[in-house]
Amino acid sequence: MDTPVNKKKLSLKEKYSYLTRDLAWEPSYQKKEDLFPYATYEGIKVHDWSKWEDPFRLTMDAYWKYQAEKERKFYAIIDAFAQNNGHLKLTDARYLSALKIFLQAISPGEYAAHKGFARTGREFPGVGPQVACQMQAIDEIRHAQTQIHAMSNYNKFYNGFHGFADQRDRIWYTSVPRSFFDDAMASGPFEFMIAIGFSFEYVLTNLLFVPFMSGAAYNGDMSTVTFGFSAQSDEARHMTLGLECIKFMLEQDPDNVPIVQKWIDKWFWRGFRVLGLVSTMMDYMLPKRVMSWREAWDIYGEENGNALFNDLARYGIRPPKGWGDAAEAVDHMSHQFMLALYQWNFGTAFHSWIPSDNDMDWLSKKYPNTFDKYYRPRWEHIKKLEANGTPFKNYGLAKNCQTCQLPCVFTEPGDPTTLCHRETEYKGEHYHFCSDHCRDIFQEEPEKYVQAWLPMPQLFQEPINGDLEAWMKWVSLVDGEDNGDYQGSHDQTSFEKWREMATSN
Amino acid sequence: MTVVSRKEYIGVPRDRVENFNGKQLIYVSWDQHLLFAASFLLCLPPETCFRDMVEQNLVALIEADPDAALVEWDKVVWLKGNEAWKPDWEASLADNGINHKAHLRFQTPGLNTVCG
Numbered sequence: 001m002d003t004p005v006n007k008k009k010l011s012l013k014e015k016y017s018y019l020t021r022d023l024a025w026e027p028s029y030q031k032k033e034d035l036f037p038y039a040t041y042e043g044i045k046v047h048d049w050s051k052w053e054d055p056f057r058l059t060m061d062a063y064w065k066y067q068a069e070k071e072r073k074f075y076a077i078i079d080a081f082a083q084n085n086g087h088l089k090l091t092d093a094r095y096l097s098a099l100k101i102f103l104q105a106i107s108p109g110e111y112a113a114h115k116g117f118a119r120t121g122r123e124f125p126g127v128g129p130q131v132a133c134q135m136q137a138i139d140e141i142r143h144a145q146t147q148i149h150a151m152s153n154y155n156k157f158y159n160g161f162h163g164f165a166d167q168r169d170r171i172w173y174t175s176v177p178r179s180f181f182d183d184a185m186a187s188g189p190f191e192f193m194i195a196i197g198f199s200f201e202y203v204l205t206n207l208l209f210v211p212f213m214s215g216a217a218y219n220g221d222m223s224t225v226t227f228g229f230s231a232q233s234d235e236a237r238h239m240t241l242g243l244e245c246i247k248f249m250l251e252q253d254p255d256n257v258p259i260v261q262k263w264i265d266k267w268f269w270r271g272f273r274v275l276g277l278v279s280t281m282m283d284y285m286l287p288k289r290v291m292s293w294r295e296a297w298d299i300y301g302e303e304n305g306n307a308l309f310n311d312l313a314r315y316g317i318r319p320p321k322g323w324g325d326a327a328e329a330v331d332h333m334s335h336q337f338m339l340a341l342y343q344w345n346f347g348t349a350f351h352s353w354i355p356s357d358n359d360m361d362w363l364s365k366k367y368p369n370t371f372d373k374y375y376r377p378r379w380e381h382i383k384k385l386e387a388n389g390t391p392f393k394n395y396g397l398a399k400n401c402q403t404c405q406l407p408c409v410f411t412e413p414g415d416p417t418t419l420c421h422r423e424t425e426y427k428g429e430h431y432h433f434c435s436d437h438c439r440d441i442f443q444e445e446p447e448k449y450v451q452a453w454l455p456m457p458q459l460f461q462e463p464i465n466g467d468l469e470a471w472m473k474w475v476s477l478v479d480g481e482d483n484g485d486y487q488g489s490h491d492q493t494s495f496e497k498w499r500e501m502a503t504s505n
Numbered sequence: 506m507t508v509v510s511r512k513e514y515i516g517v518p519r520d521r522v523e524n525f526n527g528k529q530l531i532y533v534s535w536d537q538h539l540l541f542a543a544s545f546l547l548c549l550p551p552e553t554c555f556r557d558m559v560e561q562n563l564v565a566l567i568e569a570d571p572d573a574a575l576v577e578w579d580k581v582v583w584l585k586g587n588e589a590w591k592p593d594w595e596a597s598l599a600d601n602g603i604n605h606k607a608h609l610r611f612q613t614p615g616l617n618t619v620c621g
Contacts, residue, residue, distance in 0.1 A: 041511045188509065340542035374620065378540050381619050385569060396545030396566040399532045399608070407543040417537050417620055419544065421587055423608060429518055430586075430606040432532065447508035447516040457520045457530055460548040465526065 012057070019059040021050075024127035036125040042188040045253035049126030052248055055240045063135055067142065070230050074146055077226045082153045088502050091219040092287035093158065093495035094486055098215065099151060099224065100160045100350035101277055101285075105177045106208070107147040108168035112181035114140035116192055123189040132241050136197075139234040146230055150223040157498075158491050160349045163476030167349055170475040172455035173341070175405040177274050179452065184267075186448065190249060191263050197242030199267035203308065205235055206300040207275055211282050214290040250315040257316045262444070268320035269437040272329075273404040279334035280341060283363065284355060292366035297330045322437040325413050331367055332416055335375040340409045342382070343394035346468075349477050351486035354383050374416050391485070400454040402431040403438035407456070410434050426450060522605040529605040531598065533563060536612045539620045540570050544608065551599040555592050572616040584610040 010018065027035055039046075080086075090096070114137050121133030148164075155161035168174050184195035213228030249256045279293040291299075309319040320326075342352045355363065360379060363371045385392045398407035412418045422433040426446045433439040442449045458464070464471045472479050486492055508514050522529050529551050534544035545566050549558060559578065567573045583590050586608060592601050603609065 037511070042509055191509075336539075336542065339539075343542055374539075377619050381540060381571065390569075392540075392569050394541055394566075394569075396541065396547075398543035399534075399546055409542045411539075417539065419534060419536075419539065421534070421544070421608060421610065423586060429521070430604070430608070432606070432608060445506075445508045447514055449516075450518040451516040453519050456546050460528070460530070461520075461524045466548060 015059050015061075016054075016057045019061065020054065020131045021127055023131070032125065036123060038123040038188055039125050042190050043259050044190045044249055044256050046126075046249075047252055049128070051251070052126050052128035053244060054128050054132060055244055056237050058135065058237070060131075060135070063138075066233075067138075070233070071142075071146075074226055074230045075149075078150055078153070078223055081223045081226075085502065086222055087154055087157055088495070088499050089220045089222075090495075093491045094285065094287050094351070094353065095219045095221065096154060096158055096160070096491060097350040097352065097486070098212075098281040098285040099154065099221070100164075101173075101281060102212070102224075103147065103151050103161060104164045104167045104171065104349060105174045105274075105277055107144050107151075107164065108174070109177045109181055110140050110144035110147065112178075112185065113196055114138075114144065116181065116185045116196060119185070120189040120192050129193075129241075129245065136234075136238055136241060139231075139238070143227075143231050143234070146227045150227045153223060157494065159478065159489070160351070160482040160491070163349060163482070166476040170455070171349060171477070172344075172347065172400075172407070173277065175400070175453070175455045176277065179405045180270050180274050183270065183448075190245075190259075193242065193245040194260065194263040195267040195270070197238065198246045199264065199271045201235065201238040202242040203268060203305060204271040204275060204301075205239065206304065207296055208278055209235065210300060211290055211296045212278065215282065215286045218288045218290050219286055246312070247315075250312075250317065254316075261317055264317065265321040265437075266441050266444070269322040269326075269435075269441065270404060272322065272326050273406055273434075273438070276333050276337050276406065279330075280338045283334035283366070284338045284352075284359070289362065292363075293334045294330050294366060297327070301330075302327065321440075322435075325435070325437065328413055329410065331370045332374070332411065335363075335367070335371065336409045336411065339375070339378055339382075340398075340407055343392055344398070344407075345485065346393055346395075346479075346483055347472075347477070349475075349482040351484060351489050351491060353486040354386060355379060370416065397456045397459065399432055400456050401434035401438050402449055402452050402454070403433060403441045405452060405454060406434060408432065408434040520606065525605075529598070531558070531603060532606070532608040534608070534610050535567060535570075536610055537617055537620055538567070538570055538572065538613075541567070549598065551604075552597045554595065554597055555601050555603075556594045558598065559594075571618045572613065575616055576613055580613075582612040582614070584612070 033040070117133045117137035117140060121130045121137060124130055124133065151161060168178060184192050187195065209228060209232070213225055216224035216228065246260060249260050282289065282291070282293045282296060305319070305323070309317065338352070341348060342354070345352045360376055364376065382392045400406065401408050408419065408421070410420050412420045420435055422436060422439045424431050424433070424439060424443065429450070431442060431450070433442065459471055460466045464474060477483055481490055508516070520530070525548060527550055528548045531547045531549060532544040533547060535541065545563070547558065547562055549562070564573070583592055585603070587610070
């Protein structure tokens with residue numbers, strides 16, 4: 001039976017009004033503060049929530065329609081990829097290490113962002129941000145799902161993909177994004193929006209997604225390219241929401257400016273540390289490389305960031321405090337971090353390898369002031385140890401930073417030959433940091449960060465008590481399959497064998 | 506303010522010494538020797554003799570560096586908590602004032618084969 005249609009269709013403006021602004025009401029028998037108890041304790045003053053502008057004016061009915069269409073296309077391509085043995089069309093199976101890191105470290109972050117936005121949407125008193133956060137919460141869970149589905153095909157053939165859900169909470173290198181999102185979710189709704197909506201989505205996301213998706217395209221990974229495209233139109237909306245939120249806070253009250261500035265300083269630096277993982281993918285893990293981490297930083301960090309902070313200067317906002325140190329670190333971080341991943345690769349659920357001569361020449365070209373001077377000699381020595389039959393493993397484990405939770409692998413600003421050691425004492429306990437900025441973040445809120453779950457010290461506590469084998473089991477790492485050098489791994493031998501079967505008789 | 510919260514909030518540190526079954530954590534690093542990506546983490550009883558910590562733990566960890574065999578331990582310059590400091594080689598960690606999560610650095614001027 002057809003539903004009788006009596007009225008003409010609503011105009012977009014009417015629809016927007018009915019489906020967003022009109023959903024709000026003034027409480028009559030409860031106090032507003034009781035309904036929204038988290039709206040004020042961070043110190044952000046809002047005088048008029050109706051001043052919140054929705055740049056996209058998207059309503060839920062249109063949202064479902066767009067997203068459903070994208071899902072249909074996405075799953076059609078993923079099916080075709082699986083049926084056509086898409087996994088054999090990669091440039092090389094070394095590429096899979098980048099994907100494994102993405103699945104273990106980034107996809108669970110999408111899920112965490114989903115939870116965060118669902119909560120933030122409930123905590124904001126204004127209906128504009130409530131609806132926008134609700135849509136972003138659904139986007140984020142969709143991103144987590146599409147990423148997991150896209151990569152599940154690789155899990156049928158290769159090691160290292162199976163344990164990502166356990167590894168998110170337990171393995172050492174994923175502590176970095178996990179603690180980033182835990183920190184954001186343990187903050188109030190306004191700080192959450194600066195952390196995820198602004199610093200991550202607006203300032204840093206291009207550095208993650210654009211080079212990563214181009215990397216996938218360059219290396220024949222159509223399934224990742226597809227989830228990239230499917231997420232991209234959402235990202236544009238997320239970036240706009242982040243920017244709108246920061247401008248709203250800054251315009252509502254001048255007292256908000258110093259609070260927002262402090263959050264920008266903090267969350268830029270935390271995000272920059274998370275991106276350390278991406279720098280290694282770009283400079284070391286893609287068999288066919290797109291651009292160096294330095295080049296990506298110049299385009300997506302430096303240029304876009306400077307334009308943004310010039311724009312925000314009229315509110316009294318300056319670039320993040322760590323901006324200068326970050327720009328200097330860009331020439332070092334991928335090398336410092338990759339050397340770390342390699343020497344601890346008995347404890348990684350992906351493979352790493354000593355860069356070939358060809359790779360090293362590429363790196364010296366891209367990093368003319370740093371690679372040959374500081375990093376090539378270390379790789380050459382590691383190569384020599386390997387050739388002598390005593391491959392380099394560092395069983396010393398590492399000092400973690402109390403704030404970003406990375407091993408403290410970074411060097412002093414202005415001196416790439418000295419590790420940066422920062423420490424402080426709080427209530428009689430020592431705390432260690434990788435940088436001035438991570439120490440400053442701790443000192444702002446020590447009661448929060450003393451609780452950090454640091455993966456290396458954890459290894460010597462219950463339930464592991466220093467037993468490496470028990471640790472591997474606990475983090476779902478299969479020794480001899482998921483970890484170690486790429487040379488001689490199952491991934492390498494399987495890929496080469498299957499590819500030969502597919503391309504010869 | 507020690508944490509932004511709606512009411513008083515006291516955090517519980519995860520890495521208190523009680524959680525390490527009678528042992529403690531010590532961090533040790535070798536300045537200018539960045540073949541090792543970060544400071545080493547050792548977990549030892551506080552009564553461990555300083556000499557034993559170096560000879561039984563540290564020496565094996567730094568073996569991969571070509572300078573390792575050339576280290577003259579009696580000439581090594583030590584720092585504790587980034588300050589100049591002299592260990593008593595025959596005393597325990599506790600008697601040396603090396604408490605839980607203390608950070609020791611050592612320097613070997615003149616030795617610098619891999620990292621310039």
